[in-house]
Amino acid sequence: MSRILVIEDNETMRDGISQTLRNMGHEVIAVSGGPEGIKVCQNGGVDLVITDYKMQGMDGMQVLEQAKAIDGDIDVIMITAYGTIDLAVEAMKKGASDFVTKPFSPDELKIRVEKVLQFRQARQESRKLDEEVRYLRHQIDTLYNFGELVGSSERMRKVFERIKKVASSDSSVLIYGESGTGKELVARAIHSYSNRSKGPFVKVNCAALAEGILESELFGHEKGAFTGAIRRKKGKFELADGGSIFLDEIGDVPPTTQMRLLRVLQEREFDRVGGEETIKVDVRVIAATNKDLPAMVRGGKFREDLFYRLNVIPIELPPLRERKEDISELVHHFLKKKCTELGKRVLKIDPKAMEILMGYDWPGNVRELENVMERAIVLCDTDRIGANDLPVLVRNLEREHILKLPDKDLPLTEMLEDLERQLIERAFEKAKGVKTKAAKILGIKTSALYYKLEKYGMI
């Protein structure tokens, strides 16, 4: 059911049209003049206006213009006794949905109205779909593409969701992860998605500084606080006021500094080194560590109270080897990024090279992959990165098959026997347990293999 406004100065016509529309099941508001009709439009909720063209005072064209100005989505059907083409063209140009000439039968009106309403519905549905598509695109963008962060593995998606959730709060975040997993990128993403994003993002590497220097770096110092303090210096907490502070390698903070940090986290205030004045700050704390902080707490190396203050929201970044499905996406990301930086055409990658990259364990995580890609791009002199452009360490897939020498010094015969056993095991693995095949790999007769298997108690 639609809400239809009928504007017609002839009472008989008005009643006739209204009756036809009511019979169709619509809600009808009927008025005798333009100004009255416009008032109804202003109140909102009108889907369709059916207006006569020739009326006293305000004509149909003015009604059309004003109704469209109030709500561009209102449909208008113009009725006139003077069916001139010019008038129809002008009405359509101004946004009329249809143009009906008198006289017309109730059935003709019915068909015209139905058509306009059908179009209206289709238009609205398509707009709704557009909006949905836009919304979903935005969702996907934030889900899969978090600032600089690349990765669509289940585990990274969880990380992105968590970032999105925590960004808007002021709670402290503790990011765990091996070296090179992207802890700093995550910290920056949290800041840039928070409502502090216009404020500063200040990073402190807690591992790089000696104890005394770290304190003055974090909290600042007064002139003369220690030898060499020739002037007052603001600390990183003061510089981060209104923004976020990123305490990298928090596990390396020495005990006295831990105590001072606890005070900032609890009271949001501190004193400069050698100062009396209490300074208040509005700072969000994001910390990161590649250490097992809970274990350090258990071992008495890290204050438990500080740990709980920092660990309000933990985010764990999985090592790259536990989300190998992200490797290909990262490779393409770095290809694009590095080639652009180096002013090169974006290179392709050979399937064999990709296979090697996917097979490697990446102890240095994303940072190692980034370095390997950069090196390969620089070395590559074709338009495609091949296996040869990768470092030997990454390429050497066979290294886990390197035979192990016994730790102890054994007589030569025993060492050789040990090696022989390992070689037989490896041949069996390759031959998937088929003895004739294993013998072939080893270059001995099957009977000789049986003899050795028995000797080593392998059957």
Ligand SMILES: Nc1ncnc2c1ncn2[C@@H]1O[C@H](COP(=O)(O)OP(=O)(O)OP(=O)(O)O)[C@@H](O)[C@H]1O
């Ligand atoms: N998911 C990712 N997508 C794109 N680039 C990434 C991603 N994770 C890490 N990187 C890149 O890898 C490098 C290392 O990341 P980052 O410095 O954030 O790691 P980290 O965990 O802080 O390492 P460390 O513990 O060694 O300080 C950076 O150059 C970063 O841009």
Ligand SMILES: [Mg+2]
């Ligand atoms: Mg880091």
